[in-house]
Amino acid sequence: MRIHLIYPDWGHFPLVYRRYIPVMGPAIVASLTPPDIDIVFTDERVDSIDFDRDYDMVAISMMTSQANRAYEISRIYREKDIPVVLGGVHVSLMPDDALQNADAVVVGEAEGTWPDLINDLRKGNLKRVYSCKSPADEIPFPRWDIFENRTYLPMNSLQVSRGCPVNCDMCSVPQTYGTEFRMTGTERLLEDVKRLERYIFIINDNMHLAKRRVRGFLDGMAGIDKQWVGLAPLSIAEDSAYLDILKKSNCWAMYVDLSPWISASLNDMIDGVQVAKANIMIERIRERGIKVIASFVFGFDHDRKDIFEKTVRFAKDNNIEEAEFHILTPYPKSRLYERLDSEGRLITSDFSRYSTSSVVFRPANMSPDELHEGYLYAWREFYPKENFEDTERGPVIKSFACFPLNREDLLNYKGGRWVEAVMKKERQRQEDRC
Numbered sequence: 174m175r176i177h178l179i180y181p182d183w184g185h186f187p188l189v190y191r192r193y194i195p196v197m198g199p200a201i202v203a204s205l206t207p208p209d210i211d212i213v214f215t216d217e218r219v220d221s222i223d224f225d226r227d228y229d230m231v232a233i234s235m236m237t238s239q240a241n242r243a244y245e246i247s248r249i250y251r252e253k254d255i256p257v258v259l260g261g262v263h264v265s266l267m268p269d270d271a272l273q274n275a276d277a278v279v280v281g282e283a284e285g286t287w288p289d290l291i292n293d294l295r296k297g298n299l300k301r302v303y304s305c306k307s308p309a310d311e312i313p314f315p316r317w318d319i320f321e322n323r324t325y326l327p328m329n330s331l332q333v334s335r336g337c338p339v340n341c342d343m344c345s346v347p348q349t350y351g352t353e354f355r356m357t358g359t360e361r362l363l364e365d366v367k368r369l370e371r372y373i374f375i376i377n378d379n380m381h382l383a384k385r386r387v388r389g390f391l392d393g394m395a396g397i398d399k400q401w402v403g404l405a406p407l408s409i410a411e412d413s414a415y416l417d418i419l420k421k422s423n424c425w426a427m428y429v430d431l432s433p434w435i436s437a438s439l440n441d442m443i444d445g446v447q448v449a450k451a452n453i454m455i456e457r458i459r460e461r462g463i464k465v466i467a468s469f470v471f472g473f474d475h476d477r478k479d480i481f482e483k484t485v486r487f488a489k490d491n492n493i494e495e496a497e498f499h500i501l502t503p504y505p506k507s508r509l510y511e512r513l514d515s516e517g518r519l520i521t522s523d524f525s526r527y528s529t530s531s532v533v534f535r536p537a538n539m540s541p542d543e544l545h546e547g548y549l550y551a552w553r554e555f556y557p558k559e560n561f562e563d564t565e566r567g568p569v570i571k572s573f574a575c576f577p578l579n580r581e582d583l584l585n586y587k588g589g590r591w592v593e594a595v596m597k598k599e600r601q602r603q604e605d606r607c
């Protein structure tokens with residue numbers, strides 16, 4: 174038996190290196206698949222799909238920004254009478270939408286659903302919906318080998334826990350994984366770490382809420398020769414002892430979401446004290462040798478037209494090495510989506526635009542075009558000219574300021590002349606269109 178596992182194209186994201194991160198969802202689905210079934214994996218971010226090959230089933234993983242492309246791929250295979258199953262965060266949020274475009278859908282975690290689905294496939298009796306009723310105790314070690322022989326960064330992800338009790342306005346995590354913080358055991362995590370690449374992306378942004386529970390894990394990381402990058406709110410800098418633990422655990426950089434706290438302050442909606450405080454906190458993180466990758470979101474109701482310029486100035490004044498700029502995006506089922514929908518402010522239901530690079534709602538203090546222009550201005554203004562390239566799909570930033578390998582090593586990594594590779598693909602796309 175042979176299954177084609179697909180990670181569809183996801184549109185565009187300015188920082189090119191993001192395209193080169195192996196993704197965990199498909200790697201877990203592959204590891205839950207019994208060994209007598211062949212898995213052929215296509216990552217459309219870097220590969221093209223060979224639609225002529227025959228399969229017993231096609232399985233597609235998707236975020237919201239990938240939904241339209243996933244449905245297109247599904248249609249092509251279903252026309253060939255190959256059954257298609259869809260899974261991933263968007264399917265968990267909008268199963269009915271997905272169901273119209275597939276033979277079967279998986280709602281929630283694959284651990285609690287995929288084995289049953291495979292049994293039904295063997296019997297030729299696929300059900301329409303597989304829902305994860307209770308989360309699995311055991312998360313398998315992802316099959317990172319499915320990404321081999323391609324141009325990825327030498328980096329694997331690690332998920333310390335699933336679920337989140339905090340219900341942030343724009344986040345899809347509680348709706349996908351539930352509201353309980355379910356942490357994997359420390360020993361198991363540390364064993365897994367030893368099997369990973371030298372550089373690790375710890376994908377939880379909420380582990381800092383459970384400092385006491387993750388302490389053993391972070392202490393264990395200190396004794397392993399691996400470096401990691403993570404996600405965190407700026408408030409981690411309020412706890413110097415915790416910052417010291419992070420440093421000892423070999424954390425080299427943190428993605429820090431600076432919105433909307435900072436943008437409200439930059440807009441003078443609240444006093445400038447927050448900005449002054451942020452400067453100190455960023456410095457505290459940096460003093461530990463941990464780089465700050467700053468993430469800024471534009472489009473809040475308090476954002477006025479000068480927010481773009483003020484944000485870039487803030488990032489430059491703070492000597493941020495790497496910044497990301499996003500357009501506020503209301504993901505289906507989030508509180509933000511419900512609010513904007515109820516106010517009649519959503520302007521498109523084209524999910525390929527739900528990528529944080531497009532405006533999909535009417536902002537309060539500017540037009541959608543002004544928001545998009547301001548977003549482009551921020552990328553262009555923050556990065557040096559030689560790192561910036563305009564393409565038909567949007568700006569491409571060839572920066573890896575926060576990656577621990579130097580530029581030359583990175584370009585020489587494995588088959589990984591990845592910056593050239595992505596630029597070639599971008600050019601090819603433009604030529605195909607002409």
Ligand code: B12
Pocket residue numbers: 183184185186191192194195196197198199201202232233234235236237238239258259260261262263265266279281282283284287330332343344345346349376377499504505527528529
């Ligand atoms: C690491 C990460 C990334 C990585 C890798 C992406 C990826 N898809 O894995 C990178 C850096 C590339 C990335 C980029 C983006 N990301 Co991101 N990312 C994450 C993060 C932090 C972890 C993802 C992960 O590895 N999870 C662990 C795996 C195991 O979970 P999973 O993928 O959901 O898979 C499980 C189930 O969904 C299911 N499943 C998944 N696929 C399949 C397939 C089949 C066939 C089956 C049966 C089951 C199944 O089983 C898996 C195991 O249980 C999540 C938050 C989170 N906690 O999940 C956000 C998240 C996925 N990202 C999000 C967003 C918005 C983005 C961006 C769009 C925006 C941005 N500005 O960063 C960009 C993409 C740009 C674009 N053009 O679209 C949102 C997605 C929301 C949505 N509704 O789509 C999330 C949920 C964050 C959030 N706070 O809401 N991201």
Ligand code: SF4
Pocket residue numbers: 337338339340341344345346347378379
């Ligand atoms: S953004 Fe982070 S803290 Fe907020 S709900 Fe999502 S996972 Fe939890």
